[in-house]
Amino acid sequence: MILDKGLGLNAATDLAQSAGTYIDFIKFGWGTAATFKSDLIIQKNKIYHDSQILTYPGGTLLEVAIQEKKLDQFFQETARLGFNAIEVSDGSTSVSKEIRDNVIFLAREKGFFVISEAGKKNPLLDHKLSIETRVAQIQSDLASGSNLVIIEAREAGKNIGIYDESGNIISEELDILAEIGTSKLIFEAPLKKQQVDLILKFGPQVNLGNIASTDAISLETLRTGLRGDTVGKIK
Amino acid sequence: MILDKGLGLNAATDLAQSAGTYIDFIKFGWGTAATFKSDLIIQKNKIYHDSQILTYPGGTLLEVAIQEKKLDQFFQETARLGFNAIEVSDGSTSVSKEIRDNVIFLAREKGFFVISEAGKKNPLLDHKLSIETRVAQIQSDLASGSNLVIIEAREAGKNIGIYDESGNIISEELDILAEIGTSKLIFEAPLKKQQVDLILKFGPQVNLGNIASTDAISLETLRTGLRGDTVGKIK
Amino acid sequence: MILDKGLGLNAATDLAQSAGTYIDFIKFGWGTAATFKSDLIIQKNKIYHDSQILTYPGGTLLEVAIQEKKLDQFFQETARLGFNAIEVSDGSTSVSKEIRDNVIFLAREKGFFVISEAGKKNPLLDHKLSIETRVAQIQSDLASGSNLVIIEAREAGKNIGIYDESGNIISEELDILAEIGTSKLIFEAPLKKQQVDLILKFGPQVNLGNIASTDAISLETLRTGLRGDTVGKIK
Numbered sequence: 001m002i003l004d005k006g007l008g009l010n011a012a013t014d015l016a017q018s019a020g021t022y023i024d025f026i027k028f029g030w031g032t033a034a035t036f037k038s039d040l041i042i043q044k045n046k047i048y049h050d051s052q053i054l055t056y057p058g059g060t061l062l063e064v065a066i067q068e069k070k071l072d073q074f075f076q077e078t079a080r081l082g083f084n085a086i087e088v089s090d091g092s093t094s095v096s097k098e099i100r101d102n103v104i105f106l107a108r109e110k111g112f113f114v115i116s117e118a119g120k121k122n123p124l125l126d127h128k129l130s131i132e133t134r135v136a137q138i139q140s141d142l143a144s145g146s147n148l149v150i151i152e153a154r155e156a157g158k159n160i161g162i163y164d165e166s167g168n169i170i171s172e173e174l175d176i177l178a179e180i181g182t183s184k185l186i187f188e189a190p191l192k193k194q195q196v197d198l199i200l201k202f203g204p205q206v207n208l209g210n211i212a213s214t215d216a217i218s219l220e221t222l223r224t225g226l227r228g229d230t231v232g233k234i235k
Numbered sequence: 236m237i238l239d240k241g242l243g244l245n246a247a248t249d250l251a252q253s254a255g256t257y258i259d260f261i262k263f264g265w266g267t268a269a270t271f272k273s274d275l276i277i278q279k280n281k282i283y284h285d286s287q288i289l290t291y292p293g294g295t296l297l298e299v300a301i302q303e304k305k306l307d308q309f310f311q312e313t314a315r316l317g318f319n320a321i322e323v324s325d326g327s328t329s330v331s332k333e334i335r336d337n338v339i340f341l342a343r344e345k346g347f348f349v350i351s352e353a354g355k356k357n358p359l360l361d362h363k364l365s366i367e368t369r370v371a372q373i374q375s376d377l378a379s380g381s382n383l384v385i386i387e388a389r390e391a392g393k394n395i396g397i398y399d400e401s402g403n404i405i406s407e408e409l410d411i412l413a414e415i416g417t418s419k420l421i422f423e424a425p426l427k428k429q430q431v432d433l434i435l436k437f438g439p440q441v442n443l444g445n446i447a448s449t450d451a452i453s454l455e456t457l458r459t460g461l462r463g464d465t466v467g468k469i470k
Numbered sequence: 471m472i473l474d475k476g477l478g479l480n481a482a483t484d485l486a487q488s489a490g491t492y493i494d495f496i497k498f499g500w501g502t503a504a505t506f507k508s509d510l511i512i513q514k515n516k517i518y519h520d521s522q523i524l525t526y527p528g529g530t531l532l533e534v535a536i537q538e539k540k541l542d543q544f545f546q547e548t549a550r551l552g553f554n555a556i557e558v559s560d561g562s563t564s565v566s567k568e569i570r571d572n573v574i575f576l577a578r579e580k581g582f583f584v585i586s587e588a589g590k591k592n593p594l595l596d597h598k599l600s601i602e603t604r605v606a607q608i609q610s611d612l613a614s615g616s617n618l619v620i621i622e623a624r625e626a627g628k629n630i631g632i633y634d635e636s637g638n639i640i641s642e643e644l645d646i647l648a649e650i651g652t653s654k655l656i657f658e659a660p661l662k663k664q665q666v667d668l669i670l671k672f673g674p675q676v677n678l679g680n681i682a683s684t685d686a687i688s689l690e691t692l693r694t695g696l697r698g699d700t701v702g703k704i705k
Contacts, residue, residue, distance in 0.1 A: 034461055093467070214476075
């Protein structure tokens with residue numbers, strides 16, 4: 001999953017053409033889907049879909065829509081702009097379990113691929129989430145209809161989720177998450193050392209997210225053992 | 236104000252098309268206006284002007300021109316290349332108040348929009364500037380005809396101007412500057428936390444500069460409360 | 471020498487058009503030459519060659535080929551993709567002196583420009599290389615036919631080769647390397663302070679490598695004394 005911070009059409013074309021084969025999802029970060037011109041978003045969605053990539057707006061937009069009780073408009077607008085997936089999160093706001101489950105259900109019903117996100121964007125709040133709470137939320141989300149659950153790490157990847165202040169993995173948390181089965185999880189892993197560690201731990205097929213668009217090809221060389229960090233270590 | 240570190244025509248087109256609405260100024264950083272081919276600069280200026288963006292070469296070029304007593308040539312060349320604004324600085328050299336005032340006056344007379352810069356690029360020299368000296372210079376520049384004054388922070392944004400070694404804002408300095416009126420100031424704020432802090436302190440209309448071209452859209456989501464850091468905090 | 475981490479055709483065109491005059495070599499980093507589609511690589515090589523830039527795949531691919539005893543295939547494929555230079559390294563693997571010398575010889579014989587690399591990608595292994603060993607390897611490589619020798623610093627430029635943990639230059643090592651003659655060396659120098667220090671020490675013509683594609687123009691302003699860090703310091 002690549003984080004698109006606001007690429008223009010030339011850069012989006014470059015990304016799809018050169019790395020499209022390796023990309024499953026592109027997230028239009030935060031509210032960029034609302035600040036960008038509609039026709040540009042529609043064109044970018046088409047470029048990405050032509051490379052069999054699913055696209056979705058950052059979860060913040062949906063959170064704002066839930067707060068403002070504009071869920072219907074959100075779904076309509078998201079479909080009109082050509083997105084075919086949706087992220088359900090409560091990283092920046094509070095959303096009750098009932099609403100969360102309902103949003104996941106509605107999004108699936110409307111034909112969207114659903115990725116829900118576990119974690120808070122504020123490190124203080126995020127650290128209060130025990131690993132048991134995280135696991136329970138992941139399992140609840142999957143039961144409610146989420147296709148995949150993403151483990152939050154923001155764009156910077158430090159002091160949040162499974163990462164400590166230097167961006168290193170906290171192993172115990174990871175082991176517990178792994179029991180859920182990594183095929184249902186996407187780990188946000190913006191830093192190279194995180195990508196390397198997760199590939200070496202879970203294998204080259206592990207789902208990684210919040211990858212910078214300029215790192216898409218580099219990540220594939222890590223997965224295939226063609227970069228120094230993983231040479232001779234990929235089975 | 237976006238820092239253009241040497242974008243090619245495809246990237247410049249992307250920037251203007253996707254974020255042009257949110258950009259007032261684009262600075263062609265440092266001496267890039269002298270290392271780039273003339274026809275490329277002229278084409279880039281046209282692309283940016285078509286999106287109602289003012290453009291100017293980095294102040295270092297003017298400083299060199301002053302040292303080499305080639306001010307007339309500088310103005311001619313700057314106009315020939317299609318720039319419609321000018322930055323007047325002494326970040327890398329020493330310029331007397333008399334010359335500085337005269338350069339601001341001449342630039343205005345020749346029809347350029349004038350942005351003058353307060354601060355030194357060398358942190359040792361920059362720290363020697365008391366806040367009183369900074370304020371006096373800003374007021375003198377505005378009196379001499381500067382349209383706006385920019386507060387130096389370089390590309391890295393650390394240990395310079397209003398930022399400490401970690402890039403955090405030094406509050407006292409900021410409060411004193413604020414008395415001048417933020418509508419006349421552009422704060423160089425290359426780091427996200429600086430952008431967030433200045434938006435939350437002065438409101439979403441605060442002028443920010445040295446923004447990376449890849450961050451133009453992200454910054455707009457911060458200003459509109461559509462990124463986690465500012466959700467629910469923008470009035 | 472620019473590190474191409476996987477640029478698309480629009481970005482490659484931008485780079486060649488705007489900074490091509492200042493670039494001697496472009497390295498397609500790590501195994502990107504194997505993960506990219508063949509026709510894209512061929513097109514990128516043509517774009518770069520039209521600007522008189524030599525191109526080569528990252529050394530990791532050759533190291534893997536040597537391990538898998540597929541040297542002939544490697545040379546054939548490299549030529550078919552349109553590369554006209556080759557990097558010979560043992561940064562990620564062990565290669566005997568005999569094989570290394572032979573590969574350098576074969577690459578030259580097949581008409582490639584040859585750049586060999588001194589250094590290990592793993593900092594622990596790299597630190598075990600005494601400066602005497604490094605110098606001996608450089609001289610041996612040049613005797614075997616290398617056109618240039620590159621001093622390893624990876625993409626990050628810290629805690630490796632001539633750089634300490636903060637990315638600052640270790641002066642003694644540099645002085646000894648300098649005795650070889652800098653015209654035969656390329657210093658990997660991804661960080662701006664490294665570029666500044668090497669330019670101020672060895673002059674604006676010093677060969678620098680692993681430069682980010684977005685820093686190509688910025689580096690030229692450093693070399694010509696048109697950026698704050700080097701204004702008035704270039705003879």
